Each structure stands twice: as C-alpha cells, then as structure tokens.
Amino acid sequence: MTKAPPSPTPDVPMPEEDASSSGESIPGTEPSSSDYSPTEVEIIQNDSEDSEDDGEHSVDGGEDPVSDKKYLVSHAQLMKLFCVCNFAGCGTCVISRPYCSAKGFGLTVKTDCIDGHEFVWTSQPLLNGTMSCNLLVPAAIFLTGNAYGPFSEICQCLGLESLSTRHCYNIQRVYVLPEVTSVWNLHNEAVMAATGDQVVSHCVRRWAM
Ligand SMILES: [Zn+2]
Secondary structure, three states: OOOOOOOOOOOOOOOOOOHHHHOOOOOOOOOOHHHOOOOHHHHHHHHHHHOHHHOOOOOOOOOOOOOOOOOOOOHHHHHHHHOEOOOOOOOOEEOOOOEEEEEOOEEEEEEEEOOOOEEEEEOOOEEOOEEHHHHHHHHHHHHOOOOHHHHHHHHHHHOOOOOOHHHHHHHHHHHHHHHHHHHHHHHHHHHHHHHHHHHHHHHHHHHHO
16 A cells, blocks of 8 residues: 655645735646645535526526527426326326427427326427427537537437437538528628629729729
C-alpha cells in the first residue's frame, strides 16, 4: 500500500486574501484542478450563481410548435398520469395497461376506461399526421450546421427514443432542404428587386474605370 507524499508546505497557513482577488497570481502557487474538491452543497450553489437559466423558473407554452417548450420526460413518471381515464370529465379507472407506441421522438398513449372511453394522447402536436419533433429535430440539426450521428449517440446513451439516422436524413431531404432553398431564393429575389439596378450600374462604372 503506497502512502501519499507529504505536502511540501504542511505548516504554512493559507493567506486570508489570495492574489487572485487582486487580479494577480503568484507563480507556482496556482491550485491544480485535482486540489479542488467542492462539497455537493457548494456545487449546487455555484451552479445556481453561474447560470440563472439553470435555476427553477416558471414557463409557459409557445404559440407554435417551434416556440412551444419541450421537456425530457421519464416513461415511469408519465405513466402515473394514465392510471385513470383522461377523457374530459371522466377520471374513472382504466381497465388495462396503457398501450404505448413510440415513433421517433414522439409517444402515443391509448387507454380504455370502465365507462367505455378510448382515450388517445400524443406527446407532441401533429403536423399533417407527423409528430412535430420528428420534423423539428432534423430541421434544428440542419439549421445549426450539425450532424445527426453524434446527436443520435447521445440519445442512445440517455435512453432517449429517437429517429433512425436514415429517417432523419430523409426528412431533411424531403422537407427541410426544399424549404430552405425556397426561402433562400425568395430572399435573393427580394434583394435583387431592391438593389439589382444599383448593383449593375455600380459594376458597370467599376468596369469602365
Ligand atoms: Zn373514461
């Protein structure tokens, strides 16, 4: 069993006000990252001070699928909501286990209650029959210049239901690329309509010089 080496300066007390507070550092005295071991309380306190966004805050839904807030939800926690019928004004017991089916990032839950209601819930609004996040995630990945591969690996590591890589790229090819191209062409046409003559006359003047 190896014994940890003694500290080089075991009897030297730390100064009450270190040099970092005055913007200076003393060579050779910077604490290494291995020396810093904050308590759990300090970590939580620092996190809440570092970023206000990470703190608990109230949220409201947005008006459209893009601005509407999204959350990661545990399956076990979600199922607690489906032990009774969610049909408006019912609330009686369901007669069987909720039927759950996942497609990409979306989840559909179906329940049957003792009063005969067949209740269907989808985790996201449907856009022409497609779960909104199955369109929004491929679009967000494309628009931020990222690739689906690393994101898919993160989903698998988390146990987060997700689209297959092929399905994601098909959605980008069929829906996202044509829309981006259309908007880009409209933008170019608007720019040319507003400045086209000026650009041409400016170029002609430069060529004539
Ligand atoms: Zn019911």
